[in-house]
Structure formats: structure tokens, C-alpha cells
Amino acid sequence: MKLRIIVTLKSGVLDPQGKAIQHALGSLGFAGVADVRAGKLFELDVADDTSDQAIDDMCRKLLANTVIENYRVEKLA
Amino acid sequence: MKTAVIVFPGSNCDRDIATALHDVTGVAPTMVWHGDTELPADIGLVAVPGGFSYGDYLRCGAIAARSPIVAAVHAAAEKGLPVLGICNGFQILTETGLLPGALMRNAGLDFVCRDARLSVANDQSIFTRGYDADEAITVPVAHHDGNYFADAGTLDRLEGEGRVAFRYAEDVNGSARGIAGVLNERGNVLGMMPHPERRIEAAHGGTDGRRLFEGLLAAIA
Numbered sequence: 001m002k003l004r005i006i007v008t009l010k011s012g013v014l015d016p017q018g019k020a021i022q023h024a025l026g027s028l029g030f031a032g033v034a035d036v037r038a039g040k041l042f043e044l045d046v047a048d049d050t051s052d053q054a055i056d057d058m059c060r061k062l063l064a065n066t067v068i069e070n071y072r073v074e075k076l077a
Numbered sequence: 078m079k080t081a082v083i084v085f086p087g088s089n090c091d092r093d094i095a096t097a098l099h100d101v102t103g104v105a106p107t108m109v110w111h112g113d114t115e116l117p118a119d120i121g122l123v124a125v126p127g128g129f130s131y132g133d134y135l136r137c138g139a140i141a142a143r144s145p146i147v148a149a150v151h152a153a154a155e156k157g158l159p160v161l162g163i164c165n166g167f168q169i170l171t172e173t174g175l176l177p178g179a180l181m182r183n184a185g186l187d188f189v190c191r192d193a194r195l196s197v198a199n200d201q202s203i204f205t206r207g208y209d210a211d212e213a214i215t216v217p218v219a220h221h222d223g224n225y226f227a228d229a230g231t232l233d234r235l236e237g238e239g240r241v242a243f244r245y246a247e248d249v250n251g252s253a254r255g256i257a258g259v260l261n262e263r264g265n266v267l268g269m270m271p272h273p274e275r276r277i278e279a280a281h282g283g284t285d286g287r288r289l290f291e292g293l294l295a296a297i298a
Contacts, residue, residue, distance in 0.1 A: 013226060016184050016251070062143060065136055065172065067179040068226055 001048045002076040003055065007064045008039035078121040078298050080106040083150065083166075085141045090127035090164065090274065097274040098124065101290040111144045116153055121297050123150055127164030127219075127272060137180060137222045138168030147173050159203060159297055160266045164220055167258070167268030176259055176268045177235065178227030183220070184251025190219040192282075193271055194246035195257055199239045202260055204267040207292020214285040216271040218249060223270040225252035225259075235259055242267055 009015050015037050022036040042063055046055070055073055064071040080098045084091045091108065099105045106124070107117045116123060130141035141147060151173050154160045162170040170176045183189055192215050197208040208214065227235070232254055235241055243258040250270070258269030273286030 013181070014184070014251070016182050016186050016224075020186055062135070062139065065139065065179055067171070067177075068181065 001046050001050060003042075003044040003046060004074040004076055005042040005044065005059060005063055006039060006072045006074070007042070007059075007069050008037055008072075009068055010070050013068050078102045078294060079104055079117065079119055080122045080124065081109050081117050081120045082106045082124045082126055083109050083111060083146055084126070085111045085128065085130035085144065087130045087132055088126050088128035088165070090272065093272070094124045094126045094163065094274040097277045097287070097290055098122075100277060101287065101294055109146055111141065111146050114145045114149060116146075116149050116158075120158070122159045122161060122293065123153065125150065125160065125162040125166030125169050126274075127166055130165055130169065133165075133222075136168075136172070138165055138170075138172045141165075141169045142172035151175055154261070154266050157263065157265050159293070161204065161293070162266070162268040163272055163274065164223075164270055167270055168222065170266060170268040175266050176261055177231050178225055178253075178259065180222050180270070181224040181226050182222050183224050184248075188219075188221045189223070189249055191217065193218040193249050193257070195243045195271060196246050198241040198244050199260070201239065202242060202264050202267065203296035204260070204289060204293055205242050206296055207288035207290075213246060214288075215276070215283055216273050216286050217275045218271045220250070220270055223250040223252065225250075225256045225270075227253060232256075238262070240264075243269055243271065 017038040018036040025033045059071040082095050095106050168180045195214050197212045200208050200210040240260040244255040245257050273289040276283050276286030
């Protein structure tokens with residue numbers, strides 16, 4: 001089973017990298033980019049019988065720091 | 078007093094802290110490899126040094142925080158053993174949950190490497206009793222991810238309980254409320270981004286960092 005796990009900063013947490021990217025887009029002439037949030041993407045290939053609980057544990061125990069980050073799991077196939 | 082210094086792949090301040098501890102305590106610390114599962118017996122302090130454990134992959138300190146020895150450090154800290162985390166060590170202590178909050182990329186996005194002016198926010202802890210309250214000291218910083226973050230409720234609680242040990246006297250990295258170092262609830266764990274071990278003798282440009290170690294030794298010897 002392939003998983004895609006997207007980790008993003010929680011809303012309200014300042015994202016200096018996103019701000020820098022937003023400014024760079026503006027300086028390239030792309031108007032109207034109101035906000036940019038940078039994040040991380042993990043692609044995992046796991047055993048088909050991996051439980052949702054185990055996937056959730058992977059996210060909470062390592063892949064995301066839930067003090068500052070949210071995560072979202074997509075099952076691809 | 079016997080002490081221990083944890084060494085991760087990528088630690089680069091382990092010898093600095095070992096030199097400082099040896100100098101102040103008169104005993105060379107035991108260097109403990111990250112893959113070990115137990116701390117030496119009869120130690121009075123564990124230091125988690127600065128550096129770039131595991132190359133800072135994933136997040137700073139994240140992988141180190143899940144290493145075998147950090148589980149032992151976590152358990153010992155919960156029983157009351159003093160633990161000092163500096164720079165990457167501070168990041169590791171937040172990642173393992175011994176200290177609240179998280180260290181994020183510096184607000185200015187630059188690696189900051191220079192002397193920082195600090196004020197001592199709490200002079201009562203075992204780590205800070207070598208200083209006076211509100212005293213201004215100078216200690217070097219060298220980090221890319223020292224921007225302390227916690228939610229407003231946590232910050233209020235830290236301030237209300239006197240758990241902010243040091244504050245930056247100027248904005249160095251965007252840290253919430255200027256926080257440079259925090260204590261755990263019990264007061265036996267300190268995490269700080271500045272490097273007191275790099276300011277222990279006159280040749281370093283001052284001895285403001287040395288007083289942390291001397292005060293600590295006096296408190297727990």
C-alpha cells in the first residue's frame with residue numbers, strides 16, 4: 001500500500017520559509033499571492049495490512065511534531 | 078561530581094561541553110554513545126550537546142529524540158536527574174517531550190552565529206543560581222533553528238511558573254517572548270539555545286557561561 005503523508009504547519013504558526021517564498025513569487029511578477037505555507041511530503045510503501053492506528057502512530061511519533069504541525073494521510077493504492 | 082555527555086552522529090559541541098564540565102567539576106565526563114541504552118551510574122548531570130544530530134534530517138533533533146539513549150535520559154529526568162540541553166540538545170529535549178514547545182527556523186531565515194546579550198529571567202533554579210535576577214550576560218549563539226514557539230497558553234504558564242530561564246535582550250531569531258531557555262515543571266531540566274560552554278574562560282572573551290556550570294555544581298554537588 002502506498003501512502004502519501006502531508007505535513008504542514010498549523011495555522012497561526014509563523015512560517016518564515018513560506019513568507020520568503022511568497023516574497024520571491026512577488027518579485028518574479030506573480031501578483032496576488034496572498035500567502036504561502038511550506039510543508040513536507042512523505043511517500044511510504046507499507047504492508048497492505050498496516051492498520052490506520054499504526055499509520056497514525058507513525059505520524060504522531062515521528063513524521064510530524066504536533067506542537068507545530070498538522071498531518072494528512074492519503075492512501076494511493 | 079560525575080557527569081555524562083551524550084554523543085550523537087553529528088554532535089559537534091560534545092567536546093566543548095566535556096571540557097567545560099571537566100574544568101568545573103574536576104572530573105572528565107563519561108561520553109555516552111546514542112545507541113547505548115543506559116546511563117552511567119552515580120552521575121549528577123547529563124548534558125545533551127549542540128550540533129546537528131543525524132544531520133538535522135526530518136526536523137532538528139527529531140531522530141535523536143527517538144534514539145535508545147534518549148529514552149534513558151527521558152526516564153532519568155522524570156526521576157529528577159538534572160539534564161542540560163544546549164542548542165541541538167534543547168531541540169532534542171523539546172522533541173522528546175521533556176520540555177514544552179518547539180524550535181523553528183529563525184525568523185530571519187539566516188544562520189545566526191554571534192554573541193547574544195541575555196537577561197537572566199529566573200535566578201532560583203539549579204542552573205541559574207550562579208546569576209542574579211535580570212542580570213545581563215553575554216553568551217554566544219550559533220543556530221539556524223532557534224526560534225522558540227509554543228502556544229499562548231503554554232507561554233503564559235511558563236512565565237507564570239518562572240520557567241523562563243533566559244531571555245534574549247534583543248531579537249536574535251524571532252523567539253516567542255524572547256525566550257532563550259526554558260525549565261521543565263520540576264526545575265531539573267533546562268534547554269537553551271545559547272552556548273554557555275563556549276564562554277568559560279577569559280580566552281573565550283568572558284566567563285559568563287562558566288557561572289552556569291559553577292552554580293549548577295554548587296547546587297547539586
